Amino acid sequence: MNLIPWKHKSASEPLRTSTALASLRSDMDRLFDAFVREPFGALESSFRDFGAWSPAVDLAETDTEYTVRAELPGLAPEDLEVSVTENQLVLSGEKKETTEQNEKGYYHSESRYGSFRRNIPLPGAVDSTKVDAEYRNGVLTIHLAKSPQNASKRIEVKVKKS
Numbered sequence: 001m002n003l004i005p006w007k008h009k010s011a012s013e014p015l016r017t018s019t020a021l022a023s024l025r026s027d028m029d030r031l032f033d034a035f036v037r038e039p040f041g042a043l044e045s046s047f048r049d050f051g052a053w054s055p056a057v058d059l060a061e062t063d064t065e066y067t068v069r070a071e072l073p074g075l076a077p078e079d080l081e082v083s084v085t086e087n088q089l090v091l092s093g094e095k096k097e098t099t100e101q102n103e104k105g106y107y108h109s110e111s112r113y114g115s116f117r118r119n120i121p122l123p124g125a126v127d128s129t130k131v132d133a134e135y136r137n138g139v140l141t142i143h144l145a146k147s148p149q150n151a152s153k154r155i156e157v158k159v160k161k162s
Contacts, residue, residue, distance in 0.1 A: 053095065054116050066122055066144045073138035082133050084144060086125045091140070092117040125149070 058069045070091055072080065080093040094115045122144065130145035 053114050054118055055091065057091075057118065057120055059120065059122075061123060063146075065146055066124075066126065068120060068140075068142040068144070070118070070140040070142075071138065072135070072140050075138070077135045080135070080140065082140075082142065084126060084128050084131055086128075086147075087122045089120040089122060089142065089144065090117065091120065 056071045060067045060069075068089055072093070072095075075093060075095045079096065080091070083090045092115070095113050125147035126144040127147050132143045134141050
């Protein structure tokens, strides 16, 4: 079964309802569109659409570590806090708004500002003494070494003679 993306009504189509109702419909269209695009992240991305801000995060795993990459454009490293527990990474911080001056009296801004807190569950326990975080070009990369008891171990299969 294929999903067909939800198409928004054309902006040129005349509104036959009140502004408040049109705004509600627009919000519901965005929520539905987010669900179709990413069903498991629909609620999180819809909160981002309605004003709350949360960075996009990628999580990868190797035999020895987990790597987390978070997109944090425009965020100063001193406004960022990273903490780790046994199997959870917490990113929090604040992206501060800059004021724009425009001679014509109006501007358009889609940038998100404000505080955020992102809890990232890790697939297994990590060694909190072996965590490395690097911030470059608006991307935070965190390397978390797996806990020794969580490291993968090859098990030899013995053949019994009958």
